[in-house]
Amino acid sequence: MRYFLQKLSQFAIVFFIVTFVVMILMRLGLNAPGDPARTLLGGTADQGLIDATTQKYRLDSNYFTQYFFWLKGMVTGDMGFSVPNSLPVSELIRGRVMTTLLLGSYAIVLGLIIAVPFAVRQAYKRDSAFDKVGSGLSFAFVSAPAIVLAPILTLILIKENTITLWWPLNDYQVTIGGWFPRIGEKVYPWQDLGAHFKNFFVPTLVLTLPIAAIFSRLLRGDMVMTLQADFVTLASAKGVSPRRVLWVHALRNSLFSLLTSVGLQIGGIVGGAIVAETFFDLDGMGTMLVTAILSKDLFTVQSAAAILVACVVVVNLTVDLLYAVLDPRIRHIRALA
Amino acid sequence: MTTTISPATAAAPEPALPEAGTPTPSKRRRFKRPPIGYAFAVVFLVTLTLMAFLADYLPFIPYPDAKILGPDGRPGRYEWGPSWTAWFGTDGVSGDVFSKTIYGARTSLQVGVFATVFGIVVGGALGVIAGYFRGWVDRVVMIITDCLLALPALLLAIILVNRLDDYRNDTEWLGWLSRKWQIVLTLGILATAPLARIVRAQTLSLREREFVLAARSIGAKPGRVMFREILPNLIPVILTVAFTGLSILIAAEGALAFLGLGVEVGTPTWGKLIDENRNKIDEAWWATMFPCLMLFLTVLSFNLIGDRLSRRFDIRQAGV
Amino acid sequence: MSTQIQATARDIDGPLLELTDVTTHFKTPRGLVRAVDGVSFVLDRGKSLGIVGESGSGKTILSRSIMGLLPPRGTVRGGSIKFEGREIGNLGRKQMRGVWGKEMAMIFQDPMTSLNPVMKIGKQIAEPLQIHLGMTRQNAWATAERLLQDVRIPEARRRLDQYPHEMSGGMRQRVMIAIALACGPTALFADEPTTALDVTVQAQILDLLGEQRRDRNMSLILVTHDLGVVAGHTDEIAVMYGGKLVEKASTRGLFANMKMPYTEALLLSIPKLEDRSHTRLSAIAGRPPDLVNPPTGCRFAPRCPYAADKCRNEEPPLIATAEDPGHLYACWYPVGSAAYHEAKVRIANNKAGLATAASAAGGN
Numbered sequence A: 001m002r003y004f005l006q007k008l009s010q011f012a013i014v015f016f017i018v019t020f021v022v023m024i025l026m027r028l029g030l031n032a033p034g035d036p037a038r039t040l041l042g043g044t045a046d047q048g049l050i051d052a053t054t055q056k057y058r059l060d061s062n063y064f065t066q067y068f069f070w071l072k073g074m075v076t077g078d079m080g081f082s083v084p085n086s087l088p089v090s091e092l093i094r095g096r097v098m099t100t101l102l103l104g105s106y107a108i109v110l111g112l113i114i115a116v117p118f119a120v121r122q123a124y125k126r127d128s129a130f131d132k133v134g135s136g137l138s139f140a141f142v143s144a145p146a147i148v149l150a151p152i153l154t155l156i157l158i159k160e161n162t163i164t165l166w167w168p169l170n171d172y173q174v175t176i177g178g179w180f181p182r183i184g185e186k187v188y189p190w191q192d193l194g195a196h197f198k199n200f201f202v203p204t205l206v207l208t209l210p211i212a213a214i215f216s217r218l219l220r221g222d223m224v225m226t227l228q229a230d231f232v233t234l235a236s237a238k239g240v241s242p243r244r245v246l247w248v249h250a251l252r253n254s255l256f257s258l259l260t261s262v263g264l265q266i267g268g269i270v271g272g273a274i275v276a277e278t279f280f281d282l283d284g285m286g287t288m289l290v291t292a293i294l295s296k297d298l299f300t301v302q303s304a305a306a307i308l309v310a311c312v313v314v315v316n317l318t319v320d321l322l323y324a325v326l327d328p329r330i331r332h333i334r335a336l337a
Numbered sequence B: 001m002t003t004t005i006s007p008a009t010a011a012a013p014e015p016a017l018p019e020a021g022t023p024t025p026s027k028r029r030r031f032k033r034p035p036i037g038y039a040f041a042v043v044f045l046v047t048l049t050l051m052a053f054l055a056d057y058l059p060f061i062p063y064p065d066a067k068i069l070g071p072d073g074r075p076g077r078y079e080w081g082p083s084w085t086a087w088f089g090t091d092g093v094s095g096d097v098f099s100k101t102i103y104g105a106r107t108s109l110q111v112g113v114f115a116t117v118f119g120i121v122v123g124g125a126l127g128v129i130a131g132y133f134r135g136w137v138d139r140v141v142m143i144i145t146d147c148l149l150a151l152p153a154l155l156l157a158i159i160l161v162n163r164l165d166d167y168r169n170d171t172e173w174l175g176w177l178s179r180k181w182q183i184v185l186t187l188g189i190l191a192t193a194p195l196a197r198i199v200r201a202q203t204l205s206l207r208e209r210e211f212v213l214a215a216r217s218i219g220a221k222p223g224r225v226m227f228r229e230i231l232p233n234l235i236p237v238i239l240t241v242a243f244t245g246l247s248i249l250i251a252a253e254g255a256l257a258f259l260g261l262g263v264e265v266g267t268p269t270w271g272k273l274i275d276e277n278r279n280k281i282d283e284a285w286w287a288t289m290f291p292c293l294m295l296f297l298t299v300l301s302f303n304l305i306g307d308r309l310s311r312r313f314d315i316r317q318a319g320v
Numbered sequence C: 001m002s003t004q005i006q007a008t009a010r011d012i013d014g015p016l017l018e019l020t021d022v023t024t025h026f027k028t029p030r031g032l033v034r035a036v037d038g039v040s041f042v043l044d045r046g047k048s049l050g051i052v053g054e055s056g057s058g059k060t061i062l063s064r065s066i067m068g069l070l071p072p073r074g075t076v077r078g079g080s081i082k083f084e085g086r087e088i089g090n091l092g093r094k095q096m097r098g099v100w101g102k103e104m105a106m107i108f109q110d111p112m113t114s115l116n117p118v119m120k121i122g123k124q125i126a127e128p129l130q131i132h133l134g135m136t137r138q139n140a141w142a143t144a145e146r147l148l149q150d151v152r153i154p155e156a157r158r159r160l161d162q163y164p165h166e167m168s169g170g171m172r173q174r175v176m177i178a179i180a181l182a183c184g185p186t187a188l189f190a191d192e193p194t195t196a197l198d199v200t201v202q203a204q205i206l207d208l209l210g211e212q213r214r215d216r217n218m219s220l221i222l223v224t225h226d227l228g229v230v231a232g233h234t235d236e237i238a239v240m241y242g243g244k245l246v247e248k249a250s251t252r253g254l255f256a257n258m259k260m261p262y263t264e265a266l267l268l269s270i271p272k273l274e275d276r277s278h279t280r281l282s283a284i285a286g287r288p289p290d291l292v293n294p295p296t297g298c299r300f301a302p303r304c305p306y307a308a309d310k311c312r313n314e315e316p317p318l319i320a321t322a323e324d325p326g327h328l329y330a331c332w333y334p335v336g337s338a339a340y341h342e343a344k345v346r347i348a349n350n351k352a353g354l355a356t357a358a359s360a361a362g363g364n
Helices: A002-026 A035-041 A047-057 A063-076 A089-124 A129-142 A146-158 A193-227 A230-237 A242-253 A256-280 A285-294 A298-326 A328-336 B007-011 B036-053 B097-133 B135-150 B153-170 B179-207 B210-217 B222-258 B270-280 B285-313 C003-007 C059-067 C121-132 C137-150 C156-160 C169-181 C199-216 C227-231 C251-256 C261-268 C309-313 C338-363
Strands: A161-165 A172-176 C017-028 C031-043 C048-052 C075-083 C104-107 C187-191 C219-224 C236-241 C244-250
Touching: A002 A063, A002 A298, A002 B135, A002 B153, A063 A298, A089 A129, A089 A193, A089 A242, A089 A256, A089 A285, A089 A298, A129 A193, A129 B285, A146 A193, A146 A256, A146 B222, A146 B270, A146 B285, A193 A242, A193 A256, A230 A242, A230 C104, A256 A285, A256 A298, A256 B135, A256 B153, A256 B222, A285 A298, A285 B153, A298 A328, A298 B135, A298 B153, B036 B097, B036 B285, B097 B135, B097 B179, B097 B222, B097 B270, B097 B285, B135 B179, B153 B179, B153 B222, B179 B222, B210 B222, B222 B270, B222 B285, B270 B285, C017 C059, C031 C059, C031 C075, C031 C236, C048 C059, C048 C227, C059 C075, C059 C104, C059 C187, C059 C219, C104 C169, C121 C137, C121 C156, C121 C169, C137 C156, C137 C169, C169 C199, C187 C199, C199 C219, C219 C227, C227 C251, C236 C251, C236 C261, C244 C251, C244 C261
Parallel strands: C031 C244, C048 C219, C048 C236, C104 C187, C187 C219
Antiparallel strands: A161 A172, C017 C031, C017 C075, C236 C244
16 A cells, blocks of 8 residues: 555656646747747737736746646646637547547557467467467567558558459459548447447557557567466466466466556557547547647647646556556565565 | 406596587577578668668669659659659659658668667666666656656657747757757657666666676776776667667657658658658559658668567567 | 276276386487486386486486476377376377376476466465366365365465465475375376475475375375485385486385495485595586487496496396396496406506506606
8 A cells, every 4th residue: 555655656746747847848939928828829819818818827927837727727627728729628638539549448458359369379389380470470560650550551451452363363353442431530439330440440450550569579478488487387287278277377477568568558559649640530639739739739738748648657557556466476575565 | 358447437438438418409509590580671771771871872863852754754743653764653743752762761760870879878878877876866867767758759759849949949059950950859858768767777787796896896986887897788788779769769750750740841751751642542652652661661670680689688678 | 188098997906107118309409319218117006116316317307208298399209108007108288187186296396486476375276176176166275275284284274365475485395295185196296396495394395295195095206316315205216317217126125235336326425424524525427428319338337437348338238136026227237246346446456556656756
């Protein structure tokens, strides 16, 4: 329990520092009085409005005061106002957070679903053809981040390709692709499952494949090491079936690298989501953030970034706690600390 | 029967008999997988680098702003796919995709290498200091890296590049900072955190080794110890991470360019090419696919080298 | 899976284990490693056998070969292994799984790494019970508790919920024994069970094993490099060298009347309390033979102090002594024979000759 509080406070400190720095960064270069408001409202806004905005959001006070008021607003749900969009930030985000959330969750969950059985089988049949080909594939996908995979998948799946083959028949025409729409519509699963699937499939795939590859490589490595341990031989020697030995005995001891990675990959997923959303024209938090940064939409950036950082922090905290759940030895050490 | 037992046999195995030894395969005789991947990576990268930096002098690479003319003398927009005139085809402004790709390689490689060097120098320094001195210095460095890692990397990059733009315009002394160097700085900052972490971990373990204790016991100052004892032993790790990190940074540069935050207008770069041409993927797939492919192969090559190095130096890291 | 074995009739009256010319070779990049190269013996039910040898002698591989716990790829097996009259030498891992834990069990050397660190002790003991005997979870845990009491672990009930790292080395080894005994196997293989333990705990564990063996009428096969371990706790001893069986006798017979110079050397290498201080340890010079290219002739010849040309050229067969048909050995010049004494004298002379030559040289 003490450990948990310690970790929580650590993460809280990080959260505050990061959001504070983001705030400062966004205000870089806008030192002249009224500048922040002017940028926010656009160059042609009249002075009165600028002054009013400056007053309202205390844009002329020092950084700490500004931060404090922003924080106060966050807690009460007021995330500020996005002038370029003429919407309160919270509404802006609400309209887009689901998309990104879905993409990200799909990526991680699907990534795990693919990676775990794959890696387990690889470790079990070590050095077999399956293992070697699998490793090669994983390596390839690790080197294919969103920016690379998006065009490739678009070519294969979205663009219609008519290929003329010589076999089985002469001039046999095969059409590959064209199965998925080019422009992503923001359809949610509860609105129309089929359309949702169609629109989200390719972007999800773009994010999932590299993640699955990373997970699979890590898990395979750990599993191979675990399978050489004495207790695995003993479990076999007790008459336990290989399936149980793999999944019950060995797996639980091999999850640590994977778990660490989940925490670290969140940042990567957000980056990938930004690229994927831009490429497939899905209106998610990614595209919103990019536009906001470019148009100096101060509050949107601050609040959205804060949400993202909070997510990262929460995930890392969970990962840390899961270590203890997984390994009783860690539980022991932490209880004593 | 006469048997002679010489003193030699009483004490040691006779030289004439086969070698006595336990049957463990020696390291040298261990099976070596043919390093095709590695060889390919090296060849590819070397060729690419040479072409990229000598492009101005190579006759078969037209200038990126040259217009490729069709057989009837008119510029061909998106006319051809890969052909003899234009190896990778032409793009929307009748530019040669191949040459743009090669020139783009120049940018990406430059940015990637410089950013990595920055990351190694700054991140490495932070890591060694944190690992060596421990205590509050360590805590501070750890908090800094934690913060850098908490914000999603690409997001931080976008913010930094964009804000540096404005800041640069306002402030006199930063006027020399071209877009390219902004990106180098940004990516370098991104690279600092993971490198600092890794170097710190290595330093922590190296610190307890005998040779460090020996150096300290004869009164060597901390700086000297860090520089002459610990640093040389960090090189394998740094080298490995450098290559793998390079691949990530090059991909990041591509992503930034794709989003419009790339190097100055006029210099082609892979990300930008992909972005410009992605709407034409139906008619002119080559304009997008070749830069994309080059990006992939470059990232793959650096990863292959990094992987090989890590296997050679026997390093395991949990997915940085 | 165990139906294959149950189909053939079980021979309750005959010997428990019958090995005939068992070989286990491994394919490696260096060549074929002849880890076990033609071992034959018979073990009766309820008896305990000690298999003694240096590292690399093949003793561990032998015990694993009997159980069938060998890596699936690159292993070449030969010979016949009969367990209760049924041939098991040619069975794969899948078929042996029904036997493992239920009729044959094994305990390993290092109790720290042999137990699953993230699984409760109770669960690790209950597992074979549930798998082989189909017990319910409740029954299995109750039985586990009883087993822990059998192996003399105090507060058994509390221990069931603990993890391996919460116990001492000796206790963990007891837990391993409990796991092995859970389903009442007919044969227990103990692979260096005491090497990783303190000397005082060693004695306790060995006594425990002996006690359990007697109570359950179970056969015990104790694999170790330490003659001292087998001395008080086995009925018979088999000595292995270079993948071959070089001597086998009842424990008493072996110590009273050992034939192989190797066995003699093993015995001599044990430091004794009665020796004067600073007595030199008489280690056996040289290293174990290369199992890919074993030497021609007797495998121990390169290191044997009494080796003659015949030893290096012809491999001695395994024969019985005149006095006791159960005592087997493979040596041309066994301890106690005429040739042996000749050799001993010769060596002494040589040593003396060397000494005089050395002192002569030193004096000049």
